Amino acid sequence: MARAPSPGHKAAAGPNNLKDSVESKLHIAVCSGKVQLAAAQNAIATDWMTALTSLGLQ
Numbered sequence: 931m932a933r934a935p936s937p938g939h940k941a942a943a944g945p946n947n948l949k950d951s952v953e954s955k956l957h958i959a960v961c962s963g964k965v966q967l968a969a970a971q972n973a974i975a976t977d978w979m980t981a982l983t984s985l986g987l988q
Contacts, residue, residue: 949978952981952982953974956970956981956982956985959985970985
């Protein structure tokens with residue numbers, strides 16, 4: 931899943947934006963087959979702050 935750059939993100943510095951950890955968890959869930967890509971994309975586009983909960987991942 932391609933990620934949009936986060937404001938203030940520093941390359942190779944790990945997550946330094948709250949949204950980064952959500953995107954990482956969604957990436958893992960999609961790659962492990964727990965969530966369909968389209969569902970993850972829709973959830974984060976709708977509201978990234980509730981994306982994990984809405985997909986039952988938190």
